[in-house]
Amino acid sequence: MTEAVHEYHPGDQDISEQVATFRAFGTMVKWGSLALAVLLLMLVLWFCLNAGFFGGVIPGVLLAAAGVFFLRSKPQSAH
Numbered sequence: 001m002t003e004a005v006h007e008y009h010p011g012d013q014d015i016s017e018q019v020a021t022f023r024a025f026g027t028m029v030k031w032g033s034l035a036l037a038v039l040l041l042m043l044v045l046w047f048c049l050n051a052g053f054f055g056g057v058i059p060g061v062l063l064a065a066a067g068v069f070f071l072r073s074k075p076q077s078a079h
Contacts, residue, residue: 034067 038060046056 030071034071038064
């Protein structure tokens with residue numbers, strides 16, 4: 001049992017799968033939050049404020065366009 005403890009070397013493990021999972025989760029949360037915000041805005045304007053279908057869709061499309069513009073991936077700067 002003590003031999004297994006001595007085989008552990010901190011920092012030697014390959015964490016590429018954990019990094020990929022973390023990035024995928026962050027991406028899903030980011031775009032899922034935008035989709036939820038657009039849907040919520042459209043439904044509230046359409047049904048709760050009696051703005052009508054186009055009164056909900058037009059602001060929803062504008063919010064989606066602004067969200068895509070601000071949330072898209074930016075190129076990495078070299079340090």
